[in-house]
Amino acid sequence: MVGTRPRKTPSAEASHGIPAETLRTIYLKMVQTRRFEETAARLFAEGKVHGTAHFCIGEEATGIGVCTALEPGDRMTATHRGHGQSIGKGMRLDLMMAEFLGKETGYCHGRGGCMHIADFSVGSLGANGIVGGGMPLAVGAALSQRLQKSPDITVCFFGDGATSTGSFHESVNLASVWKLPVLFVCVNNLYAMSTPLRRQANIPDLAQRGAAYGIRSVSMDGNDAVAIYLAAREAREYVRQNGPMLLVLNTYRHMGHSKSDANVYRTKQEIEEWKKRCPIKRLRERLVAEGTFTEAELDAVEAQAARDVADAVRFAEESPAPKIEEATRDVYA
Amino acid sequence: MREITYADAIREALSEEMRADPTVFLLGEDIGIYGGAFGVTRGMVQEFGEERVRDTPLSEHVITGAAAGAALTGMRPVVEIMFSDFLTIAMEQLANQAAKSRYQFGGQASVPMVLRTAGGSGTGAAEQHSQSLEAWVCHVPGLKVVIPSTPADAKGLLKSAIRDPNPVVFIEQKLLYRQKGPVAEPGKDTEIPLGVADVKREGRDLTVITYGRMVPRCLDAAGKLAQEGIDAEVIDLRTLVPLDKRCIIESARKTGRVMVVHEACQTAGYGAEIAAVIADSEAFFHLDAPIRRVAGLDVPIPYNPQLEAAVVPTLDKIMDAARDLVR
Numbered sequence A: 001m002v003g004t005r006p007r008k009t010p011s012a013e014a015s016h017g018i019p020a021e022t023l024r025t026i027y028l029k030m031v032q033t034r035r036f037e038e039t040a041a042r043l044f045a046e047g048k049v050h051g052t053a054h055f056c057i058g059e060e061a062t063g064i065g066v067c068t069a070l071e072p073g074d075r076m077t078a079t080h081r082g083h084g085q086s087i088g089k090g091m092r093l094d095l096m097m098a099e100f101l102g103k104e105t106g107y108c109h110g111r112g113g114c115m116h117i118a119d120f121s122v123g124s125l126g127a128n129g130i131v132g133g134g135m136p137l138a139v140g141a142a143l144s145q146r147l148q149k150s151p152d153i154t155v156c157f158f159g160d161g162a163t164s165t166g167s168f169h170e171s172v173n174l175a176s177v178w179k180l181p182v183l184f185v186c187v188n189n190l191y192a193m194s195t196p197l198r199r200q201a202n203i204p205d206l207a208q209r210g211a212a213y214g215i216r217s218v219s220m221d222g223n224d225a226v227a228i229y230l231a232a233r234e235a236r237e238y239v240r241q242n243g244p245m246l247l248v249l250n251t252y253r254h255m256g257h258s259k260s261d262a263n264v265y266r267t268k269q270e271i272e273e274w275k276k277r278c279p280i281k282r283l284r285e286r287l288v289a290e291g292t293f294t295e296a297e298l299d300a301v302e303a304q305a306a307r308d309v310a311d312a313v314r315f316a317e318e319s320p321a322p323k324i325e326e327a328t329r330d331v332y333a
Numbered sequence B: 001m002r003e004i005t006y007a008d009a010i011r012e013a014l015s016e017e018m019r020a021d022p023t024v025f026l027l028g029e030d031i032g033i034y035g036g037a038f039g040v041t042r043g044m045v046q047e048f049g050e051e052r053v054r055d056t057p058l059s060e061h062v063i064t065g066a067a068a069g070a071a072l073t074g075m076r077p078v079v080e081i082m083f084s085d086f087l088t089i090a091m092e093q094l095a096n097q098a099a100k101s102r103y104q105f106g107g108q109a110s111v112p113m114v115l116r117t118a119g120g121s122g123t124g125a126a127e128q129h130s131q132s133l134e135a136w137v138c139h140v141p142g143l144k145v146v147i148p149s150t151p152a153d154a155k156g157l158l159k160s161a162i163r164d165p166n167p168v169v170f171i172e173q174k175l176l177y178r179q180k181g182p183v184a185e186p187g188k189d190t191e192i193p194l195g196v197a198d199v200k201r202e203g204r205d206l207t208v209i210t211y212g213r214m215v216p217r218c219l220d221a222a223g224k225l226a227q228e229g230i231d232a233e234v235i236d237l238r239t240l241v242p243l244d245k246r247c248i249i250e251s252a253r254k255t256g257r258v259m260v261v262h263e264a265c266q267t268a269g270y271g272a273e274i275a276a277v278i279a280d281s282e283a284f285f286h287l288d289a290p291i292r293r294v295a296g297l298d299v300p301i302p303y304n305p306q307l308e309a310a311v312v313p314t315l316d317k318i319m320d321a322a323r324d325l326v327r
Helices: A020-045 A060-068 A083-088 A093-100 A134-147 A166-178 A206-213 A225-242 A268-275 A279-289 A295-318 B006-020 B044-048 B060-072 B084-098 B134-138 B151-163 B214-226 B245-255 B270-279 B282-286 B305-310 B315-326
Strands: A075-078 A124-127 A154-159 A182-188 A216-221 A245-250 B003-005 B024-028 B053-055 B076-081 B114-119 B144-146 B168-173 B180-182 B198-201 B206-210 B232-236 B239-241 B258-265 B292-296
Touching (some): A020 A060, A020 A083, A020 A093, A020 A225, A020 A279, A060 A154, A075 A083, A075 A134, A083 A093, A083 A124, A124 A134, A134 A154, A134 A166, A134 A182, A134 B060, A134 B084, A166 A182, A166 A206, A166 B060, A182 A206, A182 A225, A225 A279, B003 B006, B006 B024, B006 B044, B006 B151, B006 B168, B006 B180, B044 B053, B060 B076, B076 B084, B084 B114, B084 B134, B084 B168, B134 B144, B134 B168, B134 B270, B144 B151, B151 B168, B151 B180, B198 B214, B206 B245, B232 B245, B258 B270, B258 B315, B270 B282, B292 B315
Parallel strands (some): A075 A124, A075 A154, A182 A245, A216 A245, B024 B076, B114 B168, B144 B168, B206 B232, B206 B258, B258 B292
Antiparallel strands (some): B003 B180, B198 B232
C-alpha cells in the first residue's frame, strides 16, 4: 500500500512504555471528543439544540489523558466544559448526545443537559454548572473513599477561573488538612470566559497555589497526551498514598467560551498559534514517528470515531422527548 | 417517663443512629473535643473517634459540599452549621448542589445528608447570629425542612431525617436547647415521620399554627386564653417541607379562625405559605375571619435585650391577636 510504513512488532513500545492498546484508546477518545464537540456545534447552528454549550476543542489531551490513567473505581467531578472528561471516564456517546438533545434516553433523562451530564455507574459524579461547584463534592467523595477504606481516588477537574473562587480555597485546604485522596486537575486554558489569566491571578504559574496548602504541585504541557497520561499514572499513585496534589495542565480552547462567544477578547493570531499545537495532531505525529501505528491505522481509528458520533446522533435524534407529566419526577428520593 | 433536654435528645438521636449505621458520621466546627457550640455533641468524639466525629476548618461552603459529596457516594453525613445565619455561606452547595443532584442527574443519585443548625434569637447574639431563615430553605425544591420544638420531637425527627434519602435541613432552636421534656427510654422506637404535624393542644375556637420556639409560647398563651373562655387549638408543624396540609386544612375547617405564629420576620416568611395553602383550600369557605400572621418585625435582630424581645412575637401580641380573631 502506498504511504504506509512497516509497523513494528506489537510488543515493541516506545520509550514511554505505554501499551499500544492504551495509546489507541487515548487517540480514539480524543478524536471522538473532537467529533462530538464539532457535531454538537453543528446541531446548535442548525437550531436543534436548546441552551448553550461549552466546547473543549483543543483541550482533549487533558480529560482523556488523565481519565485513561484512572482505575474503574476512581471517581470524578467534571467541569461545564467536561465532555472530554466524561468520554475519558467511560461515558457513552449515545447517552451523552441524547442528553444534549434533551431526550428521555439521555443520561439525565433530559433534565440536566450538557452542563450537568453524569454517569454514576462509571464514577462520574457530574459536570457542574457552577465554577468550582464540583470541588467540595469531590472532596466529599474522597472522604467517602477514606471512610470506606477504598484504594481508589477522586479526580477533580476545574479551570483557571475556578482557582479564584472561595470554593477552590476551601476544598484544597480541607483536602490537604485531612489528607484526602483527591487529584486536583486544573485545566488552565488561559481564559475564564473573556478574562485572561493575568487578570485572574497575580502569579505566573497556577501550580504555585499548591504551595499555599503544602501539597505537591506539577505544571505541564496540557496538549501532550502521552506526557499527561504518564503524569496522571504517577499522580494517582502518589495521591493514593499521600493525599491531595495539584496537577496544572496548560492548554487552550479553540472555540469561544460558549456558543455565543465571538472571541473579541483574544486575537486570531493567538488562536492560530495554539491550533498548530493541537493535541490530536501532536499525538498522531508521535504515534507514527514512534512506529506504534501507521497513518492508515490511525485513519481507521478516526473513521471509527466519526461512525461512533454519527451513531450517537442518530440514536439521539430518534429518541423520544421526556413526558411533560413526569416533569417533577425525582425531585425527592 | 424520664425528662431530658432538647440538646440531650439530639445527642441521643445522633449517637443511636451512629451506633446502628456505620455510614453515619458527623462533621462540623468544634463538634469534637469542644462538644459543639451548644454542647450537643459533648462526649461523642470520645465514643466514636475522630474519623466519625470530624472537626473541620472554618469552611461552611466546603463542609456542606463535602457532606453532599459523601452522601452521593454511600455515606450518611450529618453536617453541623453552627449558627443558621451561616446558611448564607453554605447556600451554594446546599441549594445548587445537594438539593438538585438527584433531579438534574435524572434520578441516578440521592443525597442522604442532614444539615443541622441552630436558629433563633434571644441570646443577645444580635443581627448576624440570631436569624430565622427557614423560608430560604423551604423555597428550594429538593430540600426537606424540619424544626422541632420539644426534646421528644427533636429526637424522633432527627432519627427520621438521618434515615431519609434526601437532604434535610434540621433547624434547632437555641433557646430550647436547655429545655427539658419527656422522652421515651432508649431502645424504644422513637422515630417520628417527617411531614406530619402535631396537634399539641386541641381546641374549638381558633387554630394557631406554629413551629419552633413559638410553640411553647403559643401553648402558654392558649393556657391563659382558656381562662378567658377562648379555646385555642395549637398545631406544631414540626416539618415545614413537606408540609402536613391535611392537618392544617382540617383544623381551619373546624374552627374557622386561623392565625400563624413564627419568630421569623413577617414579609415573605413561611407563614405566608401556610396562609396561602389554607386560603386556597376547601377550608376557605369555612373561614369566619381573615387568616392572621403574628410574626417577627421586618428588622434585623437588635442587641439590646428589650428590643430583642420586642421584635419577635411576644405573649401579649399572640394573645391579643387571638382575642381579635375570635371577636
